[in-house]
Amino acid sequence: MHNIVLFGPPGAGKGTQSQKLIAKYHLVHLSTGDLLRAQIAEGTELGLRAKKLMDEGLLVPDEVVIGMIGHALEKNKAAAGFIFDGFPRTVAQAESLDKLLAGHSTGVASMVALEVGEEELVKRLLERGKTSGRTDDQDESRIRRRVQVYNTETAQVAGHYASQGKFHSLNGIGEIEDIFGQISAIIDRHKPSTDQDVPAAATKEVKA
Template sequence: MLNFVLFGPPGAGKGTQSQKLIDQYQLIHISTGDLFRAHIKNQSPLGQRVSELIADGQLVPDEITIAMLEEEVDKNPGAKGFIFDGFPRTVPQAAALDEFLESKGSSIAGVIALDVDQEELTKRIAQRQLETGRVDDQADKLQKRIDEYFSKTIHVLPYYEAQNKLSKVNGIGKIDDIFAELCAVVDKY
């Protein structure tokens, strides 16, 4: 099974590039953000709790995120592999993902970090907010999410680097050029 984590701050292009990777390699995309938005849209009790946390610019607790993620993996037993987008965000989440995949006889093949500076992120997310109206892209929430990434989430990278699973790709440029770099990484596996 070919499992990858696509890593990067909000607005780095994870969603855009994930779709292209899915089409190229027939992988299943699991975005914790998409899972959260689906639960919020359906107004499930979990969705209501997630909505409150996201509205405050906070991360959703590990146990909620991991349970949703495991449920999604279990829905796709015949998958060729998965792209995890927006997860893991902490070292304990990374360890939990490793443990869960190991229980399924699988593992993370690689972690691809999209490298994008804060100025570019701000421009991209402002444009996305205009186009989609996502509540988590509003200026006051956005800075919290970016700060959270650079102060906490980025510390997951050394966890995977220690396992020789980390590759960095410049996330600034033409979408197709970035995609070609991503494919070069995936093709190594």
């Protein structure tokens, strides 16, 4: 099983690259936000617990998020691997994810971070805000806060994976295909030797 953590600040092109990686390597895309919404919609025990906390204005604890990821792993046992989108965000989450994956006889193969300067990110997001309809893409001060939070979180998690020889940083400015090629090269270098090519029909989208 081949598992990848893909990081990038808002506007770095992470979403575009995620979809290309999913198509090429037939990975299951795991976004904690999507998992959370799906669990709440299904009315699962974890979803109800998360909703109660959110309704009270509280953060969903790591143990609940990890539980949702564990549920997704169980439902996709035949997957070629997973791409973790924007998770883990703290060292504690990274350690919990490592433990969870180890329980499934697998682990994170590589963490790839797309690096883009703050001014370029602000420019991209303000442009995106003209069509995305997202209010957080239309307020420069909010955009800068999001970038700062990302930089703080990533610095911590990067150190965790760097200590394992799994952290890789790439320039996120350039042609989409060029960046994709660089990410693919990193993934191929760290791809478990037991991985086999999977037919395109095995490609999966987000499941909770």
